[in-house]
Amino acid sequence: MLEPRHPQTGEPFTELERVLWRFRMAAHEATTMWRGFNSVEDVERDINSELMLGLTNQCLIIVTKFREVWDDFGSVAKDDPRVVLTRRAVQPLVDRIDVWPGLRDFRNTALAHAYQDKAGKLVPPTALIRSGAAPTFHAEIILLMQLVVFGVLAVLLVFDAEYRGIDNTTRDAEQLVPTAGPGIALGSEIDRELRRIAHKVQAGLDRELGVTPGGDMMEMFKNALRPRDR
Numbered sequence: 564m565l566e567p568r569h570p571q572t573g574e575p576f577t578e579l580e581r582v583l584w585r586f587r588m589a590a591h592e593a594t595t596m597w598r599g600f601n602s603v604e605d606v607e608r609d610i611n612s613e614l615m616l617g618l619t620n621q622c623l624i625i626v627t628k629f630r631e632v633w634d635d636f637g638s639v640a641k642d643d644p645r646v647v648l649t650r651r652a653v654q655p656l657v658d659r660i661d662v663w664p665g666l667r668d669f670r671n672t673a674l675a676h677a678y679q680d681k682a683g684k685l686v687p688p689t690a691l692i693r694s695g696a697a698p699t700f701h702a703e704i705i706l707l708m709q710l711v712v713f714g715v716l717a718v719l720l721v722f723d724a725e726y727r728g729i730d731n732t733t734r735d736a737e738q739l740v741p742t743a744g745p746g747i748a749l750g751s752e753i754d755r756e757l758r759r760i761a762h763k764v765q766a767g768l769d770r771e772l773g774v775t776p777g778g779d780m781m782e783m784f785k786n787a788l789r790p791r792d793r
Contacts, residue, residue: 665696
């Protein structure tokens with residue numbers, strides 16, 4: 564996939580433009596999540612805790628994306644003195660995110676990667692939360708995601724002219740239009756497709772290993788899928 568180029572010059576983005584573009588991508592994701600939460604009358608009441616887990620995990624991924632771009636933003640300070648001044652002004656917002664020292668590790672071990680640290684040590688997804696190094700409460704996570712929006716806004720207010728030149732290249736992120744692919748499209752198709760695949764796997768387990776689904780393991784997974792009392 565080709566990288567976007569400057570709409571007027573056709574040239575590759577400068578390092579500053581690359582950072583601004585990435586900031587805007589994070590803000591697009593964060594505002595989408597924020598808009599979704601705003602469409603619910605009472606988040607704590609109307610979204611069950613299981614679903615909220617997935618939503619807030621996605622919020623934290625967005626927050627860590629912003630934090631990564633923020634670090635890269637500092638690397639272009641040599642090219643524009645406004646970078647240092649902007650970072651100084653916006654630093655209180657970043658400091659508020661950084662009250663969670665394990666946020667990046669939580670992203671790397673539990674959110675974006677499969678429960679191992681860099682050394683290959685197994686890390687339960689709750690380990691950093693229980694230690695107080697990563698956020699627990701939904702309200703805190705939603706706040707951090709909202710801070711991303713204001714952080715990006717602050718940066719783009721300073722670099723308005725530079726961003727305006729590349730704004731058109733970010734518009735595709737505003738509206739995700741579903742496209743045809745190898746998957747299903749309708750909720751009514753889910754059960755049929757899931758059963759089709761499950762039957763194939765069941766036949767394969769029986770054929771290759773003589774294993775028939777059932778017993779305590781089967782019941783454990785069935786119980787995990789039952790709705791819990793709220």
